[in-house]
Amino acid sequence: MTGTYLTDAVKERFPEDVLGTHAFRGDDTVVIRKEALPAVAAFLKDQLGFDMLMDLTAVDYLPREPRFELVCHLYSTGRNVRLRLKCPVPAGDASVASLTPLWPGAGWFEREAWDMFGLDFKGHPDLRRLLMYESFEGHPLRKDYPIDRHQPRRDDGAGRTDR
Amino acid sequence: MGLETAFGHSYLTTRLDEAVNWARKYSFFQYPFVTACCGMEFMSTFASTYDIARFGAEYPRFSPRQADVLFVVGTVNEKLAPVLRRVYDQMCEPKWVVAFGVCATSGGFYDNYAVVQGIDRIVPVDIYIPGCPPRPEAVLDALMELQRRVDRESVLDRRNK
Amino acid sequence: MNRAPAKNWDIEDLGEGRLALNMGPSHPAMHGIVRLLVTLEGERVVSADPEIGYLHRGFEKTCENVTWNQCIPYTDRLNYVSPFINNAGFALAVEKLLGVEPPARCQYIRVLMSEISRVTDHLTCIGASAMELGAFTVYFYLINAREAMYRLGDLACGARVTPAYARVGGLANDLPPGFAAEAAAAFKAVRENLADADRLLTRNRIFHDRLRGTGTLTKEDAVAMSVTGPALRAAGMPFDVRKASPYLVYDRFDFDVPVGSNGDNYDRYLVRMEEIRQSLRIAEQALAQLPGGPVNHPSYAVILPPKAETHGCIEALMAHFKLTVDGVKPPAGEVYQAVEGANGELGFYLVSDGTGRPWRVRVRPPSLPLTAALPAMVKGGYIADVVATFGQINMIGGELER
Numbered sequence A: 001m002t003g004t005y006l007t008d009a010v011k012e013r014f015p016e017d018v019l020g021t022h023a024f025r026g027d028d029t030v031v032i033r034k035e036a037l038p039a040v041a042a043f044l045k046d047q048l049g050f051d052m053l054m055d056l057t058a059v060d061y062l063p064r065e066p067r068f069e070l071v072c073h074l075y076s077t078g079r080n081v082r083l084r085l086k087c088p089v090p091a092g093d094a095s096v097a098s099l100t101p102l103w104p105g106a107g108w109f110e111r112e113a114w115d116m117f118g119l120d121f122k123g124h125p126d127l128r129r130l131l132m133y134e135s136f137e138g139h140p141l142r143k144d145y146p147i148d149r150h151q152p153r154r155d156d157g158a159g160r161t162d163r
Numbered sequence B: 001m002g003l004e005t006a007f008g009h010s011y012l013t014t015r016l017d018e019a020v021n022w023a024r025k026y027s028f029f030q031y032p033f034v035t036a037c038c039g040m041e042f043m044s045t046f047a048s049t050y051d052i053a054r055f056g057a058e059y060p061r062f063s064p065r066q067a068d069v070l071f072v073v074g075t076v077n078e079k080l081a082p083v084l085r086r087v088y089d090q091m092c093e094p095k096w097v098v099a100f101g102v103c104a105t106s107g108g109f110y111d112n113y114a115v116v117q118g119i120d121r122i123v124p125v126d127i128y129i130p131g132c133p134p135r136p137e138a139v140l141d142a143l144m145e146l147q148r149r150v151d152r153e154s155v156l157d158r159r160n161k
Numbered sequence C: 001m002n003r004a005p006a007k008n009w010d011i012e013d014l015g016e017g018r019l020a021l022n023m024g025p026s027h028p029a030m031h032g033i034v035r036l037l038v039t040l041e042g043e044r045v046v047s048a049d050p051e052i053g054y055l056h057r058g059f060e061k062t063c064e065n066v067t068w069n070q071c072i073p074y075t076d077r078l079n080y081v082s083p084f085i086n087n088a089g090f091a092l093a094v095e096k097l098l099g100v101e102p103p104a105r106c107q108y109i110r111v112l113m114s115e116i117s118r119v120t121d122h123l124t125c126i127g128a129s130a131m132e133l134g135a136f137t138v139y140f141y142l143i144n145a146r147e148a149m150y151r152l153g154d155l156a157c158g159a160r161v162t163p164a165y166a167r168v169g170g171l172a173n174d175l176p177p178g179f180a181a182e183a184a185a186a187f188k189a190v191r192e193n194l195a196d197a198d199r200l201l202t203r204n205r206i207f208h209d210r211l212r213g214t215g216t217l218t219k220e221d222a223v224a225m226s227v228t229g230p231a232l233r234a235a236g237m238p239f240d241v242r243k244a245s246p247y248l249v250y251d252r253f254d255f256d257v258p259v260g261s262n263g264d265n266y267d268r269y270l271v272r273m274e275e276i277r278q279s280l281r282i283a284e285q286a287l288a289q290l291p292g293g294p295v296n297h298p299s300y301a302v303i304l305p306p307k308a309e310t311h312g313c314i315e316a317l318m319a320h321f322k323l324t325v326d327g328v329k330p331p332a333g334e335v336y337q338a339v340e341g342a343n344g345e346l347g348f349y350l351v352s353d354g355t356g357r358p359w360r361v362r363v364r365p366p367s368l369p370l371t372a373a374l375p376a377m378v379k380g381g382y383i384a385d386v387v388a389t390f391g392q393i394n395m396i397g398g399e400l401e402r
Helices: A004-013 A034-046 A106-117 B011-025 B038-046 B081-090 B102-106 B136-151 C059-063 C071-076 C083-098 C104-132 C136-157 C179-201 C205-211 C219-224 C230-234 C265-289 C307-312 C314-325 C367-372 C374-378 C383-393 C397-401
Strands: A018-022 A029-032 A052-060 A068-076 A081-089 A095-097 A120-122 B029-034 B069-073 B096-100 B127-129 C018-023 C035-041 C044-051 C333-340 C345-352 C358-364
Touching (some): A004 A018, A004 A081, A034 A068, A052 C345, A081 A095, A081 C333, B011 B136, B029 B038, B038 B136, B096 B102, B096 B136, B102 B127, B127 B136, C044 C374, C044 C383, C083 C333, C104 C179, C230 C265, C307 C314
Parallel strands (some): B069 B096
Antiparallel strands (some): A052 A068, A068 A081, C035 C044, C333 C345, C345 C358
């Protein structure tokens, strides 16, 4: 299987923190403990040359526990390889270290993940809602948010509630 | 107009109606409230192939205060709803609203938490254009329908919708 | 749970002589609905804060509630300026999840339609941004060219803007007879209109001055900000998914990836202009090499059988029923499939739990990092450059906010 040297490299460096690896359909994937996220991410960026954070998102696996999973897709422009980095996040402590200090491009992706899933990114410089409005309650992409629950906006669009 | 108080229901008023409506229907100044995919067909309708200028409606005004027709082109979601209402409120009478495409008409196939299920929940609508997105021919048809509707109005009508 | 602080829109933190300017959400120089709160010092931009979400339509949530194939019409409306690319990308991702490969003819047609879409996207981007800078004639020329391309899409699938042409494992239908001749005529029209636009814009002093040196993003910053597509290539990084990890049959075509050197708006414009020509090249090669044969995968576990067969064959009827009611059922797992969208890498991250409906559909929107990088691009420039920069990043609300 191609590319498993990548997952092996991560496993070798962080034997305690890697929860599992797979390469389903050729996508190299490393699952790590969320506490190790900053260290592993820094290793991937500085040592393995993953200089681009292609995507960062989350998945809600309700009713499984740990409920959430943070999913990052990394790309190395120098070596033209990709790696998926995942870490489970329990519902009780839905927070994870921010990757924005490493990859500035993570900023908006993390804002979106906060907005849609309610994942708290510790150390994010500006964690605001990205797509929904401030008066919106809940996080729409969570599995327990009903798809048809509307929340009409009560302010005037400029942030003032004078209507 | 101010003149209706002097003329009342009379021959002069109907003559005035004709003149005023003729001017209005062939010189729509429109405000394109373009949000989404329908904007692509809106652009096509504007360009030379379909040439909306034939109907005297080619002139977009990006200030709502100078516009007669509000084209709501595309999906309006809950976040945008107050903005649309504010734009509508800023337009001077007489004013007309066209819901362009199914999203503006009814929310379309976006039946979910984010999308307003039809802009008629926010502003009164005169013409609905079906299609996802409507083809330019449908847009021109709607424009002609709007012209016919304007033609039937009287300066005595209070457009207090 | 709503912990994030409300944005303070009151103007109190402004320093001496500074001005806060609110552009949008409905602004003439912003195609699409976005709000940009700009802080100015004189005419210089001190900071900019884009606020998006005005076209959030719950795409990802909706996809979790429909079958895999029913997602395809929704993908049309992600980047509605180049819908075929979204179609093809999503179908490709589901096929990767299933572990199937559609027939060669289908792959060629997908490439062909993707490139047609890329042309429409770049034409619209250049036309609209030229219009915003005052070059209205160019807009008419380029929209005329786009009409020719829309006509091709209309011929292939009956829709101009939202085709829903791809299916998991194939296409909705084969190309109509005579398509190649129509396409050749359309490509000729595009080339003519493009040459006109080129003469009007590329060496135009006003246009050049507005774009050259504005909205600059260095290669390093672009990579750090996850920017892809024409904006990254304009900064000098030759990253194109079609070359880096070829999908469909892109490895069989001869085409170049234009690369800029300054990373400013003018380079972005030049990259887009050249990409239109390269896309036409690919499309012509795809048409010339187009193999015969079926367009759909042979297995009825993947794609609907021909309608006629469902009337006479019980297996086909059952397959039709199962696929319509339950949908195609990929194995449990996750895949990420990237395609080169018109604005950059368009990625689909799919999670399946083994049922006929997706557990999670995530789109990696190329517009999002671009819009996130907008403050860095306009900072220090003039307020008028915001319009030029915004035109050249080609923000598409549908994919940005989904």
